[in-house]
Amino acid sequence: MRKVEELVVHGVVFLVMLMLYYETKTFPYANIGGSLGAEWWPQVILTLGMVLTILSAGFEARKETKPGLNLDGEEIKSLAVSVAIFVVFLVASNVLGFAGAAPILMAGFIWQLGGRKITTLIGASLLCSICFTVLFGRLMEVPLPRGTGAIRALSYMLY
Amino acid sequence: MDAILQGLMTGLTPVNLLFAFLGCATGIIFGALPGISSAMGVVLLLPFTYGMEPTSAIILLVTNFCGSTFGGSITSILFATPGTPESVMTVLDGHPMHKKGQGGKALGLAVSSSVMGGLFSALMMVVLCVPLSKVAMEFGPAEYVALGILGVTAIAGLGSGSMLKTLISGCLGLVLATFGTDEITGTVRFSFGSSEFVNGVHFIPVMIGAFALSEVFMQAIELRQRNNQAQQYNTSIKVEFMSWAEFLRYKWVLLKSAVIGMVVGILPGTGGTIASVLAYSEVVRSSKEKEKFGTGMPEGVIAPETANNASTGGAMVPTLTLGIPGSGTTAVILGAFIMHGMRPGPLLFQMQPTLLYAVFISMIIANVMLFIGGIYGVKIFAQVSRFPYYLQGPLILLLCFVGSYALGVDIFNSWIMLVAGVVGFFMKKYKFNVAALVLGLVLGSLIEENIRKMMIISGDDWTVFFTRPIAGPIFLLAAAALLWPQIQNLIERRKAGGK
Numbered sequence: 001m002r003k004v005e006e007l008v009v010h011g012v013v014f015l016v017m018l019m020l021y022y023e024t025k026t027f028p029y030a031n032i033g034g035s036l037g038a039e040w041w042p043q044v045i046l047t048l049g050m051v052l053t054i055l056s057a058g059f060e061a062r063k064e065t066k067p068g069l070n071l072d073g074e075e076i077k078s079l080a081v082s083v084a085i086f087v088v089f090l091v092a093s094n095v096l097g098f099a100g101a102a103p104i105l106m107a108g109f110i111w112q113l114g115g116r117k118i119t120t121l122i123g124a125s126l127l128c129s130i131c132f133t134v135l136f137g138r139l140m141e142v143p144l145p146r147g148t149g150a151i152r153a154l155s156y157m158l159y
Numbered sequence: 160m161d162a163i164l165q166g167l168m169t170g171l172t173p174v175n176l177l178f179a180f181l182g183c184a185t186g187i188i189f190g191a192l193p194g195i196s197s198a199m200g201v202v203l204l205l206p207f208t209y210g211m212e213p214t215s216a217i218i219l220l221v222t223n224f225c226g227s228t229f230g231g232s233i234t235s236i237l238f239a240t241p242g243t244p245e246s247v248m249t250v251l252d253g254h255p256m257h258k259k260g261q262g263g264k265a266l267g268l269a270v271s272s273s274v275m276g277g278l279f280s281a282l283m284m285v286v287l288c289v290p291l292s293k294v295a296m297e298f299g300p301a302e303y304v305a306l307g308i309l310g311v312t313a314i315a316g317l318g319s320g321s322m323l324k325t326l327i328s329g330c331l332g333l334v335l336a337t338f339g340t341d342e343i344t345g346t347v348r349f350s351f352g353s354s355e356f357v358n359g360v361h362f363i364p365v366m367i368g369a370f371a372l373s374e375v376f377m378q379a380i381e382l383r384q385r386n387n388q389a390q391q392y393n394t395s396i397k398v399e400f401m402s403w404a405e406f407l408r409y410k411w412v413l414l415k416s417a418v419i420g421m422v423v424g425i426l427p428g429t430g431g432t433i434a435s436v437l438a439y440s441e442v443v444r445s446s447k448e449k450e451k452f453g454t455g456m457p458e459g460v461i462a463p464e465t466a467n468n469a470s471t472g473g474a475m476v477p478t479l480t481l482g483i484p485g486s487g488t489t490a491v492i493l494g495a496f497i498m499h500g501m502r503p504g505p506l507l508f509q510m511q512p513t514l515l516y517a518v519f520i521s522m523i524i525a526n527v528m529l530f531i532g533g534i535y536g537v538k539i540f541a542q543v544s545r546f547p548y549y550l551q552g553p554l555i556l557l558l559c560f561v562g563s564y565a566l567g568v569d570i571f572n573s574w575i576m577l578v579a580g581v582v583g584f585f586m587k588k589y590k591f592n593v594a595a596l597v598l599g600l601v602l603g604s605l606i607e608e609n610i611r612k613m614m615i616i617s618g619d620d621w622t623v624f625f626t627r628p629i630a631g632p633i634f635l636l637a638a639a640a641l642l643w644p645q646i647q648n649l650i651e652r653r654k655a656g657g658k
Binding site: 005006009013017020023024027028030032033034035036037038039040041042045046048049052053055056059070071074075078079081082083086087089090093094102105106108109110112113114115120124125128129132136140141142143144145 | 343
């Protein structure tokens with residue numbers, strides 16, 4: 001199974017490179033900038049990359065592998081949950097701003113990484129979000145998302 | 160000689176020493192915080208210099224530049240989140256050292272080598288400022304291509320896994336570097352109909368995602384498998400500086416990296432990031448234990464840290480002697496000179512040599528102060544390592560987000576970081592090489608743009624790359640770097656066969 005898994009991964013890498021290679025064919029021709037057009041370098045690298053991927057796949061196919069999987073269902077589930085929490089945070093930061101969305105990320109990942117106490121979940125999430133907003137947004141004047149509507153207006157009072 | 164002595168006296172006045180200390184300390188803090196680059200740190204300090212005497216103002220800004228270049232390594236080592244672009248390569252071996260319980264050693268090596276790199280370049284600048292700036296002007300596209308190729312040759316030696324997978328990872332990085340507007344023709348490449356890709360893919364979100372974000376994703380899985388029993392790193396971090404024996408062991412790594420950092424720093428348009436990549440490449444290339452890089456090799460911390468701090472002195476050369484800023488940070492410092500009524504360039508050396516030498520002397524002082532600042536800076540950030548991982552992980556994610564978002568005040572960079580995090584996760588799982596991906600991404604545009612520029616200049620004559628006096632030898636070195644390990648293998652096999 002591990003061998004099949006490796007071949008599937010190589011297949012995906014090859015297909016991505018092939019797709020990008022075809023994308024280079026759509027670059028518009030520009031009559032400036034010398035004989036090497038905008039597509040020349042990506043095509044060279046992608047061709048090399050595809051050849052290497054085929055060689056590597058051949059090598060993996062002949063290699064003796066241990067039984068089992070590199071990545072099992074539980075691991076994929078955990079990765080999916082982590083990504084989902086981060087996606088929710090990124091979408092929320094556009095609407096709620098950094099101060100509103102940071103507790104979601106904090107609480108989500110504290111749970112995901114094994115923190116189960118409600119006081120820690122709520123307390124640490126709020127405290128860290130406030131600290132980050134004050135430190136980066138207010139004191140360091142690092143730009144942070146402000147959200148939309150009333151939240152945006154309110155954010156100018158905070159940072 | 161008089162000017163050097165006067166510069167020394169100016170740099171050592173109590174007021175200027177105080178500003179050098181303040182600049183260095185704030186630089187370490189700014190550098191350690193993702194989202195505040197060296198350039199942004201100098202910009203933040205600029206308003207404070209309005210009412211100051213020009214020499215003190217420039218000393219404050221330049222020492223801040225030195226401090227921030229080191230500061231980035233603290234978060235690189237402790238959290239795999241580079242505080243500044245210059246410290247990206249430090250993650251590769253610095254964080255694995257921390258995971259092996261050698262965080263104090265990694266931080267100590269980072270401080271020691273940063274100080275040595277910075278001191279070396281500042282001292283060299285005092286002596287060689289004018290001739291070096293003339294050599295820098297001889298560098299054209301062919302030389303930049305040669306430097307880039309030399310850096311890329313190290314990809315083949317990176318990591319302990321499959322060499323083919325490492326090379327594929329390098330190719331993916333080189334391709335990723337071509338996303339966005341082609342600077343020569345103006346063609347937008349790989350935009351997939353989205354305006355967000357017009358500016359390309361910046362290496363910082365990719366780097367943060369592929370290293371830090373994927374690490375948190377991995378930890379989430381590992382914690383579940385160990386029933387939430389976090390792996391215990393050595394949390395009582397005590398900075399261990401480089402010992403005399405280590406100095407002797409790594410003297411050539413230090414010297415080579417300092418020279419690389421200084422030379423690359425002098426070249427306009429390069430800076431500390433490229434310097435650290437090239438120094439790391441060189442140390443991998445010349446090592447007998449190539450396969451161990453990425454697993455926590457001390458040389459993997461020493462080389463990039465020496466080079467990035469050595470580049471600060473180098474970067475000041477074209478800025479001061481020619482009025483050409485080599486990087487974003489030096490452009491801001493150039494602006495500060497103009498704001499205080501001075502115009503850097505050849506005339507500045509004739510009109511105000513004392514000021515220039517005072518600046519270099521302050522850089523020497525700032526680098527000595529890094530020893531003290533480094534210990535305290537590290538202690539502050541090391542406190543976070545004492546938290547349980549379910550608190551550390553989310554804090555790292557917030558730092559990652561701030562670092563990626565602040566880069567262009569654009570949430571798109573954070574999405575790129577997330578995608579890089581997922582891709583990095585799979586790359587680690589299937590033993591592809593994340594470091595090679597980043598190396599390709601950083602050096603890709605440098606190589607491509609300069610190949611095409613040189614072809615235009617030479618009228619499509621490929622031989623110019625190999626016949627120019629500086630580019631030719633660098634290409635020979637790159638070829639030797641690539642072929643020598645294979646020849647060595649062959650010789651060893653024959654010897655073994657003979658026995």
